[in-house]
Amino acid sequence: MTQHRKRNKSLGLAELIAIALGGMVGGGIFTILGISVALIGNLTPIAIIVGGMIAALAAYSYVKLGLYYKDEGATYSFFKRTYPGSDFSASAIGWFIIFGYISTLALYAYTFSAYAISSTEFAENIWVRKGIAMAVIGLFTLINVWSVNGMGKIEDLMVYTKLVVLTIISVVLINHGTTDFGTFIGNMAIDLEGSSFYSILIVASLTFVAYEGFQLVINAVNEMTNPDKNIPRAIYSAIVLAVLIYEVISMGALFAIPTEEIIKNKEFALAAGAESILGKLGANLVILGAILATSSAISGTLFGSSRQMAVIAKDGFFPHILSIRKNNSPQNAIITMAIISCLLILIGGLQLILEFGSVTFLLVSLLMGIANYKIREKTKSSTFLTLLSIFGLGIGGIMILYYELTNNWEQMLAIIVLYILLAMGAWIFSKKKQNSGSKPVAFRTYEAELEL
Template sequence: MSHIHRKRDKNLGVLELVAIALGGMVGGGIFTVLGISVSMIGVYTPLAFIVGGALAFLAVYSYIKLAVFYKDEGATYSFFKRTFPNSSLAASLIAWWVIFGYISTLALYAYTFSSYAISAFTFADNEIIRKIVAGLIILIFTLVNIWSVKGMGKLEDIMVYTKLVILTIISFVLINNSNTTIPVLIQNNEELNIFSILLVASLTFVAFEGFQLVINAVNEMEKPEINIPKSIYISLFLAMLIYFILSYGAIISIPFDVIIQNEEYALASGAEKILGHWGTDLVILGALLATSSAISGTLFGASRQMSVIAKDGYSPQILSKRKNNIPYMAIIIMAVFSFLLILLGDLKVILEFSSVTFLLVSLLMAYANFKIYKKTSSSLFLTILAMFGLFLGMVLILYYEYTTQVEQLYFIASLYIVLTIGAFLYSFQRKK
């Protein structure tokens, strides 16, 4: 997601593309969802990441097939628009939904960044301070993205590979300091509830979001038909492995009540108990790097998509404005809206909104692939299985909302109503 601009001669290799995808995926994902996951399913958390990863593989299948077929950097939005060329409403809806999905993940990463940044202070649980710090980090990366694309790319490379090293160290240190074993935890835990595991896997779907950023770099790579599938599958497998090992290390070394009590910064609070001061610092550094690179990369990739959508007439024209080829208005508007979302919601509602949105958008991608599966030479079985799995994931989250926090469901529904009205108005105006 970083180096897209600085290498106009097509030399993005698999290594860089994997960095782009992992930079987006291993963002705030693990740091955000670990606490929530343990509070819901305890010892089965690592299993939920495997199931979530399998769901992401299904979603990725159609994305890759469409990406290789269309070779269009507009990714999600362009694929849908080109598969359903006669429906301006379809293009408009997916445009609005996907961009707001990115805005919500931006809010999620900033909120997580801020939770870890202040976790060592006495005001760690102060909501107002947490939201102010989240706003500040968005502001910093907004300025970085507007000022220099090249600097942003260099920074991104360093952040992505450093955070992977740190996450590996944290995982091994946690596993070495285990104070229990999985069989003991399973004995003390309630029976295996398949429904809950599937629900948590759906909720954590957002932790695998970010692979699409590889597709935005299609014009900067050699042999996209080989490099897109290769880099996305490798990075998805690595993300799944990292999440599994890290969550496994966390549950065998950190008492559940500590994770649940501090779910916004679960890893940091647990590390202090086991590893003392330096362990906490390492975890906090890992979290800050992970969320920073994800904030930066999401602003970079999504603002370009936002600018293309505006240029096509599906959103306010002002968003297409560029200076030195940087879509500065789209970057600013994204930053403003993600901060508004932070002010309005809390971690859980932002997480749920993000996951529902990316499940929905991935479902629509699978449907687009289903429509032209012969042209993309896709397996009909895998495409239908993906549609079923993604639909099930969405239904599970909405059902969970309905039965546990109905007011959050209203909040998510009202956001969708506003987005759908906006999309409808712009597609109608464009028809005229």
């Protein structure tokens, strides 16, 4: 008789919120701050709230599908199970979402290195920055390969420490800033006259990648306690906390740092501004916050997305070797994602990485909304909220494409070429699977997943 053992349920609500916040409050806020201020100035806090609303709309369908399917394959598995008839569409969404995660890994690591060396003589040395970025990815690859429980505890420590540090930084900046609240509101009114609501929507859409990460909670469904309660609690709590953190950070920066300084030093604006106001200690505190934020983002993204990659590989849409696990850890997938993200760091630019990530996650979130609408009775979803999420995410995608077309068509072309290459890879593996005669993986209940 075959012996079965239950999987170790080592991740509780605190760890799950930490994973989601680790994926969201990372390189995103430190990178988008300069870009947002350059486009809409003091209206940045408004764009952050709008971006959080778009993220909440996206999360609605993820939560409903996650509770219904309880599959660690998350985005990919939800789409595959809702539309089981097309190998290519399943393969394509798998390739898009995984490379979206890879782009965010590169973004977080790049931001880590920018802040880590911002106060040194190597601050402007691009190759030193890239070398440190690849090294930090290597470090957290080892941590994720080493232990799931160890990763969870380290993630807790980094995430909750960085929240305290970032809050202190923001409060200190506000108190030491040259701008009072009345002046700030006046500046917002001036910027509002020179901008349109469309500009705010464009920035909210461009910075959507700063909210990417909440779906990583679902990737840990096989390693969490009480998923029916903890999935929605962790995801919605993390989004609310992320909005609050981003608001405080952006207002602290705008109160204390001249907008031209934020725009000029966009890759490490907070550190540069804090040093000019608070001296070396202030700069070091910002650097510590940035390092903690990006470190936890790298760790959380590696943890969740590697499990999704293993599920996709098990279905035949990535090389089979990526589906192999040791002690329930997809070590080959973790290492592969780390290597590809390092290659992206070597060849890519920060702006391209950021915008590719935002477009990708808006696209796949829109597809999740459409999938949830199809089975809304099974997932017990509100028709109104599901349609509202589809509309909001669709508008966000259109805003990014409009911005790219009118401001940087060369970069838009580069993103399109990336999508074509990914689609070709997805097509090759879907054809390979069809030619091999592989059958779709049978649906398994969550209870069956609890045993090995």
